[in-house]
Amino acid sequence: MHVVVAGPDELARAGADALEGALLARRDPVLGLATGSSPVPVYDELVRRHREGGLSFAGARAFLLDEYVGLPAEHPERYRNVIDRELVSHVDLDPARVHAPDGLARDLDAAAARYEQQIAAAGGVDVQILGIGTDGHIAFNEPGSPFDSRTRVGELTEQTRRDNARFFGGDVEAVPRRCLTQGLATIMSARRIVLLARGRAKAEAVRHMVEGPVSTAWPATVLQGHPDVTVLLDEEAASLLRRGDVVPLETAGR
Ligand code: F6R
Numbered sequence: 533m534h535v536v537v538a539g540p541d542e543l544a545r546a547g548a549d550a551l552e553g554a555l556l557a558r559r560d561p562v563l564g565l566a567t568g569s570s571p572v573p574v575y576d577e578l579v580r581r582h583r584e585g586g587l588s589f590a591g592a593r594a595f596l597l598d599e600y601v602g603l604p605a606e607h608p609e610r611y612r613n614v615i616d617r618e619l620v621s622h623v624d625l626d627p628a629r630v631h632a633p634d635g636l637a638r639d640l641d642a643a644a645a646r647y648e649q650q651i652a653a654a655g656g657v658d659v660q661i662l663g664i665g666t667d668g669h670i671a672f673n674e675p676g677s678p679f680d681s682r683t684r685v686g687e688l689t690e691q692t693r694r695d696n697a698r699f700f701g702g703d704v705e706a707v708p709r710r711c712l713t714q715g716l717a718t719i720m721s722a723r724r725i726v727l728l729a730r731g732r733a734k735a736e737a738v739r740h741m742v743e744g745p746v747s748t749a750w751p752a753t754v755l756q757g758h759p760d761v762t763v764l765l766d767e768e769a770a771s772l773l774r775r776g777d778v779v780p781l782e783t784a785g786r
Pocket of ligand 1: 671
């Protein structure tokens with residue numbers, strides 16, 4: 533695990549560099565995209581590079597990590613709509629090549645299995661962007677999620693629903709209780725992983741992820757076993773680390 537602590541602009545650039553690297557390395561790269569607030573500065577930076585530098589997403593495919601179950605197709609917080617608003621509609625990424633689990637499927641288990649097959653058929657994810665929940669979840673793999681889990685129906689913890697109420701006008705009851713989420717094993721299959729975390733609220737989860745024993749009680753600890761993970765943190769998110777693991781941005785890889 534490469535752990536980097538830096539200012540907001542540097543973090544956004546480092547995250548964008550990882551996705552740009554994948555876009556330049558292959559004609560048909562597969563991007564793994566997170567929603568939520570953490571990756572937004574990275575997407576803003578990619579949009580800027582597209583507009584000003586001609587960075588092209590034309591050959592790319594993208595897979596989202598997760599989706600709420602039951603939000604109406606046009607709901608602004610449906611993750612497939614969120615990623616359109618934040619990235620896809622601003623760049624030359626073909627919306628038909630952007631995939632999310634189908635949270636409106638009648639048969640959710642079948643939709644989960646189909647999603648897993650789609651990722652495999654695309655050849656797997658080249659670079660996966662992740663955020664982390666205050667309870668240590670990645671995607672919506674809440675505490676207790678098995679490390680060998682694949683895309684499946686999940687249930688959000690009360691903590692996650694409270695954390696995400698800010699996207700639903702502050703109303704916890706408006707936050708769906710169920711989701712479809714890539715599993716921890718699905719995420720671990722990505723060739724490269726870049727996780728972003730900002731703010732004091734993430735510090736405990738970050739400490740467990742980087743320094744804690746590997747345990748399903750803190751799902752992000754599974755990442756300790758991945759060969760190519762970069763963790764991009766601001767000072768507050770890094771505030772509980774012993775700091776032995778932190779490396780300068782320049783040495784953190786491509
Ligand atoms: C979103 C996702 C979640 C978020 C996490 C952090 O697709 O999979 O794991 O990354 O809940 O959310 P933010 O970034 O809003 O703090």
